[in-house]
Amino acid sequence: MKKLGTFLLLAMVLAGCQSADPVQKASPELQRQYNAAFQEMLKDPGNLDAVMAYAQVATKTGDYEGAVGAYESLLLVDSNLPRVRLELGILYFRLKSYETSRVYLESALASPALPADVRKPAELLLAKMPAQSKSRRT
């Protein structure tokens, strides 16, 4: 019985470790696409199509950090990309990183270059932004 308890505890710990990486929980086909897109980006990092393809498959896989990293690289090439800033705002929102999401959404909306037809969704997301969590001492 003690061995069973130890085994279950170990299984729970291992499950907890694995759940932190969404890529490992994705389907084999999605993992294959993810790995292929990442390798393609590594091989040709200046290829914007490869960067975009990786960002999109990373988002699909649930690896929002990976997608953030790829989109951030585009902003280093040109910071005046409100549609990319909007995408980053969405990704940070999904990560519950609301303050960072707010920075990107506000900067996207401040740009006159943001297409009019995506302004409404962006404004909606900003309006629904939860307030910064307030801490309380225990």
Added chain:
Amino acid sequence: MSKSNVVILVLLRALLVGAAGLALLTPAQAQSRIGVTQATQNNPMGQPPGGVDRVLRVGTDVQANEIISTAADDRAHLVFLDGTTLTVGPSSQLTIDKFVYDPTTQKGELAVNATKGVFRVIGGRISKTSAITVTTPAATMGIRGGMAAFSVATGGATITVSLFGVITVTAGGVTQTMTVPGLQVSTSTGGTPGAPTIVTQGSLSAALGALVGNSTATAATVAAIQTLVASNLGNPVTLQALIQAIIVANTATPITTTTTTTTLAVTVVPENPNQTQASPN
């Protein structure tokens, strides 16, 4: 042919195949390639161990123990073999102290030492199972399953901003742990880290602003990116639906926070079943 001769032939063939494979690698790849430069602004510099300074261009390999430095208007965005990215802002200097990664197990170690500047680390596969370590003259930080931005003053005083995941700051025998995005910890050189405080929009915006380019790309490059973005990032209808789904998923369960004297914690239900809040060490 005797059995021993067959073995020798097999070994000789393996040796020749291996040598041919090595010959296909560039000198840089033959050394310890740990990542690649993905984007730059102006002339960020890299100095590989035992090598001379070279300007980091898009596609330039990054090696273990390489020193990365930037002048007042330089920036660099590096991607490592495990998917970790490091964005280096202006007037910065740091060293990739250690990078070990096994693609099969997707485990490894990454350590960065920074003496000054602004930079951001977005953890890849390594950070899912072990903390990425960032050391400055004032503190040692750990990034577990997440992202953090850092500002290191010339004297070493360090501000660490949590963007996602579990971020620890240790100095003088005291450790502060941030598990909620949007917090920051300040550490003066020779001191101990202060308690986590909520980052202000102004300072967060300034820190992130230092890590994007100054729109110095050529018109052709900008046009190419804009076309690519417009054609890939979903139409307004699907975007509207996506955002509605995200809002519903994020507001279905109220966020609750608890705080101990040194740790802020948040319990949330992931919007995407594949995405979970990183677990503390």
